[in-house]
Amino acid sequence: MSRAGSLSLARGNSGRRRGVRATIGRYFARFDEGEVIRWAFRGLLIGAVGVLAMDLHDLIKARRPATVSPAGITSPILPPAVDTRDGEGGSATVDPRDQVLVDEDRLRRPISFTLKPGGILAAEGFVDVGAAARFAAEIAVRGEYVRAVLLNSPGGSLDDAIAIARQIRARGLATAVVDGAFCASSCPLMLAGGVTRSVGVKSAVGVHQFYAVGEMPAEPAQAMSDAQATTARISRHLDEMGVDPALWLHALDTPPRALYYLSMDEMRGFGLATDTGPIAAK
Numbered sequence: 001m002s003r004a005g006s007l008s009l010a011r012g013n014s015g016r017r018r019g020v021r022a023t024i025g026r027y028f029a030r031f032d033e034g035e036v037i038r039w040a041f042r043g044l045l046i047g048a049v050g051v052l053a054m055d056l057h058d059l060i061k062a063r064r065p066a067t068v069s070p071a072g073i074t075s076p077i078l079p080p081a082v083d084t085r086d087g088e089g090g091s092a093t094v095d096p097r098d099q100v101l102v103d104e105d106r107l108r109r110p111i112s113f114t115l116k117p118g119g120i121l122a123a124e125g126f127v128d129v130g131a132a133a134r135f136a137a138e139i140a141v142r143g144e145y146v147r148a149v150l151l152n153s154p155g156g157s158l159d160d161a162i163a164i165a166r167q168i169r170a171r172g173l174a175t176a177v178v179d180g181a182f183c184a185s186s187c188p189l190m191l192a193g194g195v196t197r198s199v200g201v202k203s204a205v206g207v208h209q210f211y212a213v214g215e216m217p218a219e220p221a222q223a224m225s226d227a228q229a230t231t232a233r234i235s236r237h238l239d240e241m242g243v244d245p246a247l248w249l250h251a252l253d254t255p256p257r258a259l260y261y262l263s264m265d266e267m268r269g270f271g272l273a274t275d276t277g278p279i280a281a282k
Contacts, residue, residue, distance in 0.1 A: 081095035100204045108125075111131045111134075112125050127186055131156070132167070139171060151177050154185060162186075192238055201264060206262065
């Protein structure tokens with residue numbers, strides 16, 4: 001291409017660029033300058049909200065509770081005893097773990113109900129969602145033979161534990177935790193359902209704070225409201241079963257990954273254990 005042609009092409013491109021700039025200029029001239037600035041600010045704000053939303057999503061994912069096992073339990077089956085000693089040398093709570101004989105694999109499984117000789121219905125395992133329905137079905141079939149429910153459970157679903165306790169009371173059955181057995185978390189709420197309640201001196205009965213397992217953490221205000229409602233529900237249940245609701249104060253003081261193991265004197269004082277003598281496991 002000749003030099004003259006190149007110059008002509010350059011002038012043409014320059015002219016087109018000036019034309020584009022003039023068109024853009026005329027377009028923005030239609031808008032008030034303040035309005036343009038406001039729209040620019042809105043764009044920046046939308047971008048900032050988007051970044052915050054992504055950060056919040058990541059934060060919520062990081063705060064989600066670990067997925068529970070099918071049985072709903074994370075280790076340990078026998079949590080450590082909460083230390084109630086104060087700075088002035090107070091005594092620690094009892095720790096009966098060394099006298100408990102547990103098959104951890106069995107206790108991690110959903111609770112099962114097995115009718116044993118003497119009208120003893122052994123309830124062993126984790127109280128999963130749906131346990132109360134299975135208990136009702138078992139009682140519907142074998143209820144005429146059952147006189148007592150033998151508990152060996154690390155707890156679990158609050159709704160199901162309370163429902164089982166009410167079925168036990170409605171049937172007029174006794175409950176028991178024999179020597180070597182374990183009854184914790186929501187399990188003492190089932191124990192409370194018995195018209196009589198016996199606890200072996202070499203067993204372990206413990207309580208701790210309840211906590212919700214869900215997909216997303218609740219807002220602080222909602223979490224506080226839920227906790228208060230749950231505490232009221234448990235206290236009402238214990239009172240209806242003839243057990244002093246003050247027992248649950250020990251649960252409120254105890255983190256979920258620990259247990260407050262109740263002494264025999266405490267269980268008798270609260271009315272959780274009655275003086276009817278132990279029910280022997282067959």
